[in-house]
Amino acid sequence: MVASAHGGPEVIARQDFDPGVPGDSEMLVVQEAIGLNFIDTYYRTGLYPAPLPVPLGSESVGMILAVGAGVGGFAVGDRVGCVSGLGAYATHRIIAADKAVRLPDAIPAEDAAAMMLKGMTACYLAEDMIDLRAGQVVLVHAAAGGVGSVLVPWLRDKGVVVIAHSGSAEKAAQVAADHSLHGDFAALAEAVRDLTDGKGVDAVYDGVGKDSWAASLACLKRRGLMVSFGNASGAVPPVSLLDLSKGGSLYVTRPTLFDYIATPDALTHTAERLFDRMARGVVKAVIGQRFALADAAEAHRALEARATTGATILVP
Incomplete structure (x- = not known):
């Protein structure tokens, strides 16, 4: 399934293709489950540029059908996952071996597809952005x-x-949080200040973007960290550095997962931390919706209408 043009979900179209044979350091995978993520809509709309037609999707899980020369550590029949590149919305996919992770036997394909990109994102946000300690307070949007x-x-x-x-x-x-709020962003800062004795939070994790930006800054304590990792409501408006100063010498970062899994070692380390927490039951794959791969446009409509909960997967 590809985006034949930049636009709404209606531009998503079926495209028949021959996946070919894997080249050096590549593997051919038959797909079992595909993860749906907001970044997929960014490529569809053109917010993130890519040549048309855009082969959508980055996250998928499947079984290796063939390996190219130079592939070590993987064999035909192994179950692997991938969260990099484009072209996950497909029945078959060729992936680079250094972008793949081996799945533990205990993790079902659908759970892995529902969790890898989101779980690895949660991993770097929680573990690598700021040295959070017990007792510190954060705000998590969406x-x-x-x-x-x-x-x-x-x-x-x-x-x-x-x-x-x-x-x-x-x-x-x-949401099983210490405090679970909802409602207008205009009232959020006051509610957060009430819960923190007027101090504000150590960090805000904001994947919403434009609509929540001002409220997020207003919720931070002095020298707090604003982590803007998504644009679900649109891109954040231009930022004045003076606003950060007036807010209390605030820090802002706009990270992306792929800078935190840029090497095979970093990818493996991140995946291992996720799989450990899945095995211990700390985090669980909550699949709220399943769509047939052919119904990818309907899945995009539901995602952008905020009509989904938990993870959504596409099934070939």
């Missing part, structure tokens, strides 16, 4: 969504106090 539903329990397992914010009362009720 807490019932794909990344939020993994990030909240991950942070709480560290002993971090989590204030969660969701778009509705129904979604807020699904």
Whole structure:
């Protein structure tokens, strides 16, 4: 399934193709499950540029059918996952061996597809962005969504106090945070200040973007960290550095997962931390929706309408 042009979900179209044979250091995989992520909509709309037609999707899980020359550590029949590159919305996919991770036998394919990109994102946000310690307080936006539903329990397992914010009362009720809020962004800062004795939070994890930006800054304590990792409501407006000064010498970062898994060692380390927490039950794959691969456009409509909870997967 590809984006034949830049635009709404209606531009997603089926494309028949021959995956070919894997080249050096590549593997041919037959897909079992595909993860749906907001970044997929960015490529579809053209927010993230890519040549047309855009082969959508980055996250998928499957079984190796063939390996190219120079591939070590993997064999035909192994179960692997990949969160890099484009072209995951397909029945078959050729992936680079150094971008693949081996799946533990105990993790089903659908769980892995639902968790890898979101779970690895939660991993670097919770473990690598800031040295959070037990008792520190953070705010997590879209807490019932794909990344939020993994990030909240991950942070709480560290002993971090989590204030969660969701778009509705129904979604807020699904979030097991220390404090689960919902409602207008205009009232959020006051509610957060009330919960923190007027201090604000040590960090804000914001994947919403434009609509939540001002509220997120207002929720931070002096020298707090703003982590803007997504644009679900649109791109963040231009930032004035003076606003950061006036807010209390605030820090801001706009990270992306792929800078935290840029080497095979970093990818493996991140995956191992995720699989460990899945095995221990700290985080769980909560699959709220399943769509046939051919219905990818409907999946995009549901995602952008914020009509999904937990993870959404596509099934070839």
